[in-house]
Amino acid sequence: MQKKRYTKGEISTITEQIFSLLPKMSILCFIGVMGSGKTTLIKEMVKHLGGLEEGNSPSFGIVNEYTYPDGELLGYHFDFYRIENTEEALDLGLEDYLNKDVWIFIEWPEKIEPLLPEERTNIKLEILGPETRQLTILP
Template sequence: MHLSSQSNPIIYKQTDLPKIASELISRATSKILCFTGQMGAGKTTLIKAIVKELGGGNSANSPTFGIVNEYHNTNGNLLGYHFDFYRLEDETEVLDLGFEDYLNQDTWVFIEWPEKISSFLPDDVFEIDIDIVDSNTRKISI
């Protein structure tokens, strides 16, 4: 694992995920985290690790077919929301979801494929781009 300043990429392996998740939480300048990267880069896997670090246990999974998942901590309190917009065909579909209402809550919001809804994102999102280095290694740029 190689943790570096915000201007330099973070190189990590799957076994480093708890440390990487903790590092991203501490660096986040917003509770709205946008994850970009090709299919299979590990966006959902990283979100699962972040949710676990935030006290959500092992409950995180991809909302690919439901678009949004709601996560709670081990006490049952709302922890955040996880959106996967991969299958979205028109960005205005987020209006039907009440997307702005989710963003206006004081909770974590994890967004996969944010480029599909770019005109509906606030300016203060925390962007995380994941690249595949090899089958066991990933590189994050924030």
């Protein structure tokens, strides 16, 4: 378990530190209350990976797709805040997405816990103050 405190101004550095701890093409599950910085961190991670699209929360569409400048698929960003049950995630084809060799970013993973593989990294975000967050990387 790794714990790190950071401010929004340090998000690029914290992103580099996270990637130094991860295997390539991981499933990353972001746990935290609304406003804890999940989408902001994912946005920076997509940027760090060289993704073309601006990382945004897919709250209304549930999933966003990101690509590299050459068109190759970088990964998917899911926001399961609005789903009611795991059946909705299955209807989206979640199992197919999870079996691809790309980055997977998942907000609100607790809503689909039974569907998630054991091979994933959980990243917990906590609000310590208006500008300060604590990030915990859980195996």
